[in-house]
Amino acid sequence: MTQFISSFTWKKVTENRLFFPLVALAFILLFDLIFEPGFFTITTREGNLHGSLVDILRNGSIVSLLAIGMTLVIATGGVDLSVGAVMAIAASVAALLMNPYVLAKELPPNLLQLINDPQFTYQPLWVVIPVTLIVAAVCGLWNGLLVAYGRIQPMVATLILMIAGRGIAQLITNGVRIQIFYEPYAYIGQGWIVLPFSLYIVAFVFVIAWMVTRRTAIGLFIESVGINFRSSFFSGINEKRIRLLAYTFCGLCAGIAGLVASSDIKTSDASNIGLTLELDAILAVVIGGTLMAGGRFSLLASIVGAIIIQATTTSMYAFGVPAFALQAIKAVVVILVILLYSEQVRGFVRKIAG
């Protein structure tokens, strides 16, 4: 009888969506434990925590933000390739709002001095942040309109903005990389309250997204649309509006990620901000166990996925892998993680578990 109970609970554990992502993460950390003494050391500086583990979370926050939005889009059976470009657009808009004078050909010397002042901003943050996020959400809305109402395949529809987005970002700043000296803005990506400030942003966005999807019927509708949009339509679900919502929210998340990224590097670098991050975001969602075909999703598992990707990168750096070889090693880790997901391997694990 006791054996029955223990095997039953073990089965429950292995069937939990978080089980395999956490196993994968544990493997990576185990690797660090063996080969990198000191990897787990956490020191306190001015009351704030520092260390490799904190670094993983901090550097993973941008992909985590993207992964939250991407999870919902992928759950509807779509994909959003434009999140990296939307990050760049958001960074450009924010930078322009704070420092539009850069675009002027000649600046009076007094202004030149002013814009280098870390306390100067043209628009206050309570204008900068909402306007930037609205622009990002409109980008997402555009994707959603193409996919839901234009019936264009998601990959093609979002490819448009992926390519055009960086051009738009360059247009907004007239091709100039705007330096951002405004100190309060830098706090978004660099601030620290015991833990990095960006982690609180991730937590906040996650809680909002979780509440909206799991405390209302939105989550059920998204999964239903992702599994079978026709049945969902026949059941009275406005599947177009659900898709529109998912893409808009994804754009919004990309906007937040753009703020964090540009604040961290104190510039609007339209050609580099968020570059290829859409792929990391998709990967994080896949590692989190959400099928690319859509359907069941777990936001928390996607965040664990994002952390796995970042943990790999950080561990490799700590291990001394040169930057140019990093992508190749990352690919190997990804293959191993994805293998964990194959039914064969899972069946094998369950068999061993009895």
Place this chain on the structure above:
Amino acid sequence: MKGISKAFPGVQALENVDFELKTGEIHALIGENGAGKSTLIKVLTGVERPDAGTITLEAKEIQVKSPQHAQRLGISTVYQEINLCPNLTVAENILIGRQPFRFGSIDWKKLNTQAAQFLQRLGINIDVTQTLGSYSVAIQQMVAIARALEIASAKVLILDEPTSSLDTHETEQLFQVMRQLKHEGVGIIFITHFIAQVYEVADRITVLRNGKLVGTYDTAAVPRLELIAKMIGRNLAELDDMVKIKLEGSKHIKGDALLQAKALGLTGAIEPFDLELHAGEVVGLAGLLGSGRTEMAGLLFGIDKPDSGSVTVNGKPVKRYSPLGSIARGVALCPEDRKAEGIVDDLTVRENIVLAMQASRGWLKYLSMQQQYEIADRYIELLKIATPSPDQPVKNLSGGNQQKVILARWLATNPQVLILDEPTRGIDVGAKAEIQKLVLSLAEEGKACVFISSELEEVLRTSHRIVVLRDREKVNEFTGEVDEHTLMQAMAGSES
């Protein structure tokens, strides 16, 4: 196959079942939903491994490892849902994966002639260069059979519900093909719910019930009623009760129309028609496949927007033609295609049941888990849905039970008008009778029901009034008693 057993979590799908197929015979495999027919076939075709038992082919014991392996052994299957590519040509569909080559590229001419020859062998003459999707379901079915034979040079051909979407003529065509193959020495396993068809083509019958073998009989030696009794394990006196219920129910039909359609039509789908539905009434829609039955249902429910005419529900004119609008008006539709338009297969039984109700409440008024379980449990009990728990993914349920889940989804929205498009397709006799009775009792409660079915007998048995459609047009309407012959004449047109 000897002593086959197979258990799934929570269910013993097969228990010590023996099955024997001779060369050159058509062997019907029948039983209610969940009787174990599909599982037996899955074991035979290598989709599932048996927990116990042996399979012998031509006196050699075999272990079927995968569907591909089964094909190599000469066991081919044509499934209920046609799994071909509708956007490829007929010839490509038949020969895909083994196209003839010439100078390193596909020899299209040879491909097309070979494919045409195959179909001719089955007595079908069609243009094989057209896309498969441009042909009727019946032809697609034949193509699927041709492909199955071509791949395996099959010794054993399994046909899983091949006739469920065919009309009488098409079915006859299929039977000819089956008889032809029988003479060539192919053993055919024929799975069906149509008892009449079993008697038409099958040499022997094997009956399964609840995963157990009831017996194998010579078709000639077992009368119909006895066979049905063996399938469902009880007598059929209940069916006779239905006539009484129906007569009783017809007294409750109220005068004012619940739903009224005036000159409602959509170009290319259905010609403008008038239709009135009254509370307490079951209206049958009869017509051949493609006669516009489904289109009519779709317009009434708001799947498509009409381009002429109007609908009033409860005296109020309809402005918003959409499923959501219909739910708000108290109109529900159980769609024809259960897999594509009905169930959401990865969601649980509970989620499937509350889906339409939740959609009509909007996203903010989320039903609490407790409410969801209450609703699910109520309908699981009411409709006798066989599921281990409300948290079971609906794809694990048998066809009839999936149909009941969809029915539950709509009953939960408390509709006044319930449109049922082929609610009994592909489900067994016992469940059919249950659903028919349910429809009548719903009408008795004061709902108006529209009942669409390819089986005339069923339409006749359940409907108070029958609307006949032909070539996308409403051609006739019968009230009161009408016999099958008159109805068929109306469906076929005056010249026949």
